[in-house]
Amino acid sequence: MASVILASASPRRAELLDQIGVDYSVQPADVDETPIEGECPEDYVTRLALGKAQAVAVDSPEHALVLGSDTSVVIDGEILGKPENHEAAAAMLQRLSGRAHQVMTAVALVHRGQSKAVLVVTDVEFRTLSASEIEAYIASGEPMDKAGSYGIQGLGGIFVREIRGSYSAVVGLPLQETAALMDAAGFPVWESWPRRLENQA
Ligand SMILES: Cc1cn([C@H]2C[C@H](O)[C@@H](COP(=O)(O)OP(=O)(O)OP(=O)(O)O)O2)c(=O)[nH]c1=O
DSSP: OOOEEEOOOOHHHHHHHHHTTOOEEEOOOOOOOOOOTTOOHHHHHHHHHHHHHHHHHTTSOTTOEEEEEEEEEEETTEEEOSOSSHHHHHHHHHHHTTSEEEEEEEEEEEETTEEEEEEEEEEEEEOOOOHHHHHHHHHTTGGGGSGGGOOTTTGGGGGEEEEESOHHHHHTOOHHHHHHHHHHTTOOGGGGHHHHHHHHO
């Protein structure tokens, strides 16, 4: 197996890579996440996923597989990133309450100077949220490092009425598409499964 580098500081992305049995090292990317004026959400998340992977690939061995990803919540065509403070988190959650939105996640792979990215769009519908539960949710601390101020995999799971698309993409890394990118680069994820089982025995 080639060495895999996860260009991310997100603990969720690391857990998702663990889930599919990939051995990797972590090297967070430092990129400017400011949207370009007039840029649509699809282009924004794809650009950032590529930017994160490419920023880390520059200082990595050429044979490494470098993975970068970006997740944004989109409602009425507007990008909701991570909240800057409690007020911003409350405003985002009020906006999402009782409505459908999209979660856009792009994953990018850089290998031997070649970059590829895939965009995954998932529809998520929230039930109506009360002011007290929004307050309690913010007090839990969970919203603060998450796009759209919620985590479907955590306490925020009780807000979600319906999801159409990729659950893992909402959490931060689309597993099917990540494995497909690795497969296309010549490194099918499943090839390392027998070795992992041996190591566990
Ligand atoms: C919508 C949603 C987002 N998130 C998280 C995933 C991402 O970590 C975060 C979106 O922020 P990102 O900017 O995509 O990622 P990050 O800053 O956490 O990490 P890095 O840029 O180093 O890769 O929101 C959840 O954990 N659950 C959810 O349900």
